[in-house]
Amino acid sequence: MGIRIARKTVHLEGHCTVEEALPLLEALRKPGAHKVVLTKCQGLHAAILQVLAAARPAALAPPADPALAGLVMPFLEASRQVAPEAPGAAA
Amino acid sequence: MTNPLLARFIPEARELLQVSASGLLKLERNPTDETAINEVFRAVHTIKGSSGLFDALALTRLVHAAEDLLGEVRSDALQIDSSLVDMLLDSLDQVGQWIDELERRSALPADADGVAHRMATQLRQRLGAQDDAPDGGEPADGPHEAAPLGADPAPIEDVATLPPALLARLPAAACLDAFRRACGGQAVHLVRYAPEAGCFFNGTDPLQAIQQVPEALALDIAAAEPWGPLEDLDPYQCNLHFSLLTAAPRPEIEQAMRYELDQITIASVRPRDFVRITGEASDGPIWEDFREAASAFLAAGRHDELRQAVSALRSVAGPTLWRRQALDWLEVALLAAEPDPGLVAALVAAAGSGRFDPVPAAPAPAAPAPAPAPAPQSAPQAADSRQELARSVLASQHRALEQAGYDADRLASVGTVVGNVLLSLGRDADRTAIQAAFEAAREARSVAPVLSALSAVLDGTPLHRTEAAPALPAALPQAFEEAAPVAGAKEPEGRIAAKSLKVDQAKIDLLMNLIGELVVSKNALPFLAKRAEETYASREMSREIKEQYAVIDRLAQEMQGAIMQVRMLPVSEIFDRFPRLVRDLARKLGKRIDLALEGEDTAADKTIIEALGDPLLHIVRNSLDHGLESPDERRAAGKSATARILLKARQEADSVVIEVQDNGRGIDPVRIRAAAIAKGVIGQEEADRLSDQEAINLIYRPGFSTAAEISDLSGRGVGMDVVLTTVEKLGGQVSVSSRLGEGTTTRLALPLSMAVTRIMIVEAAGSLYGVPMDMIVETVRVPRERIRMIKKAETFVLRETIIPLLRLSRLLHLPDQPRGEADAAVLVCHVNGRRVGLIIDNFREGMDVILKPLEGVLTGIGGYAGTTLLGDGRVLLVLDLRELL
Numbered sequence: 001m002g003i004r005i006a007r008k009t010v011h012l013e014g015h016c017t018v019e020e021a022l023p024l025l026e027a028l029r030k031p032g033a034h035k036v037v038l039t040k041c042q043g044l045h046a047a048i049l050q051v052l053a054a055a056r057p058a059a060l061a062p063p064a065d066p067a068l069a070g071l072v073m074p075f076l077e078a079s080r081q082v083a084p085e086a087p088g089a090a091a
Numbered sequence: 092m093t094n095p096l097l098a099r100f101i102p103e104a105r106e107l108l109q110v111s112a113s114g115l116l117k118l119e120r121n122p123t124d125e126t127a128i129n130e131v132f133r134a135v136h137t138i139k140g141s142s143g144l145f146d147a148l149a150l151t152r153l154v155h156a157a158e159d160l161l162g163e164v165r166s167d168a169l170q171i172d173s174s175l176v177d178m179l180l181d182s183l184d185q186v187g188q189w190i191d192e193l194e195r196r197s198a199l200p201a202d203a204d205g206v207a208h209r210m211a212t213q214l215r216q217r218l219g220a221q222d223d224a225p226d227g228g229e230p231a232d233g234p235h236e237a238a239p240l241g242a243d244p245a246p247i248e249d250v251a252t253l254p255p256a257l258l259a260r261l262p263a264a265a266c267l268d269a270f271r272r273a274c275g276g277q278a279v280h281l282v283r284y285a286p287e288a289g290c291f292f293n294g295t296d297p298l299q300a301i302q303q304v305p306e307a308l309a310l311d312i313a314a315a316e317p318w319g320p321l322e323d324l325d326p327y328q329c330n331l332h333f334s335l336l337t338a339a340p341r342p343e344i345e346q347a348m349r350y351e352l353d354q355i356t357i358a359s360v361r362p363r364d365f366v367r368i369t370g371e372a373s374d375g376p377i378w379e380d381f382r383e384a385a386s387a388f389l390a391a392g393r394h395d396e397l398r399q400a401v402s403a404l405r406s407v408a409g410p411t412l413w414r415r416q417a418l419d420w421l422e423v424a425l426l427a428a429e430p431d432p433g434l435v436a437a438l439v440a441a442a443g444s445g446r447f448d449p450v451p452a453a454p455a456p457a458a459p460a461p462a463p464a465p466a467p468q469s470a471p472q473a474a475d476s477r478q479e480l481a482r483s484v485l486a487s488q489h490r491a492l493e494q495a496g497y498d499a500d501r502l503a504s505v506g507t508v509v510g511n512v513l514l515s516l517g518r519d520a521d522r523t524a525i526q527a528a529f530e531a532a533r534e535a536r537s538v539a540p541v542l543s544a545l546s547a548v549l550d551g552t553p554l555h556r557t558e559a560a561p562a563l564p565a566a567l568p569q570a571f572e573e574a575a576p577v578a579g580a581k582e583p584e585g586r587i588a589a590k591s592l593k594v595d596q597a598k599i600d601l602l603m604n605l606i607g608e609l610v611v612s613k614n615a616l617p618f619l620a621k622r623a624e625e626t627y628a629s630r631e632m633s634r635e636i637k638e639q640y641a642v643i644d645r646l647a648q649e650m651q652g653a654i655m656q657v658r659m660l661p662v663s664e665i666f667d668r669f670p671r672l673v674r675d676l677a678r679k680l681g682k683r684i685d686l687a688l689e690g691e692d693t694a695a696d697k698t699i700i701e702a703l704g705d706p707l708l709h710i711v712r713n714s715l716d717h718g719l720e721s722p723d724e725r726r727a728a729g730k731s732a733t734a735r736i737l738l739k740a741r742q743e744a745d746s747v748v749i750e751v752q753d754n755g756r757g758i759d760p761v762r763i764r765a766a767a768i769a770k771g772v773i774g775q776e777e778a779d780r781l782s783d784q785e786a787i788n789l790i791y792r793p794g795f796s797t798a799a800e801i802s803d804l805s806g807r808g809v810g811m812d813v814v815l816t817t818v819e820k821l822g823g824q825v826s827v828s829s830r831l832g833e834g835t836t837t838r839l840a841l842p843l844s845m846a847v848t849r850i851m852i853v854e855a856a857g858s859l860y861g862v863p864m865d866m867i868v869e870t871v872r873v874p875r876e877r878i879r880m881i882k883k884a885e886t887f888v889l890r891e892t893i894i895p896l897l898r899l900s901r902l903l904h905l906p907d908q909p910r911g912e913a914d915a916a917v918l919v920c921h922v923n924g925r926r927v928g929l930i931i932d933n934f935r936e937g938m939d940v941i942l943k944p945l946e947g948v949l950t951g952i953g954g955y956a957g958t959t960l961l962g963d964g965r966v967l968l969v970l971d972l973r974e975l976l
Contacts (some may be wrong), residue, residue: 057306075312
């Protein structure tokens, strides 16, 4: 359920609600290259989605659920391509 | 209907709609009438407020728009005129229909959101500059919706340019499929959704919302503003835009996005925008030949041959070639019943040249039009009204739960939000209640307890602060200051709580029945007194019983009177709908009509009032349609151009009399006679014998209608005879008087109350029967020798009129009991417009009774109006002479 942070890897699992946007953002604000694993994610709130899009984590494992992947991955991939040098990592 | 709140809301809303409609009519006549505008505004405001509690967002939106408009009128920023009144009345009618729908199905019809949106947009257009920004892009959608979607492209402003990113999301096959649908006339819609920045706070998940749209083909998500540095990112400000391509029809989209309608735009996509050709370049004379042949077919409009040429070439060209793919598109485009010539020509050219040029009619595919920017406004407005805010937060939590169903996480977060809101308002009791509801919800794994608790809190009391506000000290006084001058200038001091009570009619009926029983039991006391005197020889006892009886009798009568008063309604109940009706019909018919009402306070029993509605409607419509002339005709006849209808009610003895007077052309007895003969209602001879008044009465015969053509108002040949039967069923009378060229007066006379019927008890064939007093003209004793036989019929002469005689015992198929008296007791009655004498055995006393209709297996027995109980417990049958004769 929700967010699980293991060092530089953030696991988003189950249904991620709006409350998890802030912890996720805080995790991704920490310096370094982050990996976000969505494999076990079954649904996410738009707030989570926009944090992921804005933070452009270095690596992103797509959700296993193909419907969800089809929904969010094009957007997240596109966001990462806009600026491959993630500026968020500077902080 | 399971929801008790809804059950209360529906009658209240109807009443308020009626108030607003009559207020609007007053305003139309006198635009400066401040009382009227305040009344209308208050009514509409109340509907808006209460409707927010139910799943009737569309209704609330529409009423809200009307309220905004009225607010402008109220503050003199907007002048009210007939077209505005029309619009508002139409909106109220729509709301009325929705209320009916809510009553029937507890839900609004599927198209309600769209209808509300369009009507609200229209209303808001009258507001001019204050038009909501997101609505701006949409008014053009109205006509588009109505137009059948052929292959003919809709007007350009109606269609959307597809953002390239969205098109790229669409797999090639789906793209071709969408193209096929669009060419085939099924609209493919582009939904642009720009959620407001603060939407996360009211429980909206835009991602989830957009996924509710059915038949989605492709979804593109984009950042509204480029992402800034991560440190500055506010995760709770929504910065996403959505574009969705869907094959769903517009109403379904509107239904799915009904909470977000002001943040979305829906537009149909032109087929040509789907065209996307990829593949290897190729060349060869075959393409050039095709282009020439195809262009020729196209120019000649020979689509079938063009289709053949396309399929022939498709079968030989390699499927990976660019030009072959162009042919695929072309083939689909040609499938349409009426292919779009521009599109087909462009595709033919593409197949020929290996390059797809934009279709000439289409504007160059511009960059995706920026969707309306979300208004970053939620924060500054927050201080405006805490209560509004609190209410809206609670309402949004309610609907978020309703949308999402049970989800423990979400439930917990909603619980926190609701708790905090109530805490900040100082409503601790409610907070405890809500928390209990959340506990219950967690145990039951269902959101139902929370939903109902939230509804209750939303409804309970308007979200008042019960304690002084320590927080927001600056904001509140400011809000009050803003409100104060308006209230002082326009609003009369707080309304006095209504002292009336709403009671279910069944309860009153029960009281009525009980008092009826009491009257009957009371009638047993004189019998008892008689027995005390005769059987037990106690004169003293008898006298005391009679004294007690007098007291009980008086009390019972007063009680009966009081209960009957409760059932009395003023005729304004039915009169009130006429101003609107007359106004609308007059506008439709191009007549000018002034409606006057008199004696609206006259009261009569609820059953009478309610049953009167339809007959009165028929009469007034008839007057409008046939009786009143057009302004030109009236001027030619030397009358004022504006016709007049007067509805007048008054009480006359035991009946209420309602008159409908018009000063129209009057009824022409000659025409009536001619029409009656033509329609076979009467024969020529009978027609000649009729007096003018009798001829006029012919309009009440079934199957009679003089209107040359049937209009939708009246003249279907039903109507006036319905009036007569309805009124007579209620024990009333109808009469018409008319002067040619001067007008017609229709007079309805009805008993004040149906509850108590006065009857006369008569003896026939050894039994007692009741005869309703209103049918009896007089009672006479006729000496045997004055009864004459005309052929086989007995008659007698009463004041120089021959009156036919009938024997009641024979009518009832009972054996005659010759009594050998010198005179016969004759009851002269007025039945079906004629006098008839009934020979009975003896007259007995008159009596007030409560008639019980024949029920169960007795229902079918004709000739009896019902039964009642006599004082000694016997059942008395009351005759229905109309049926009997």
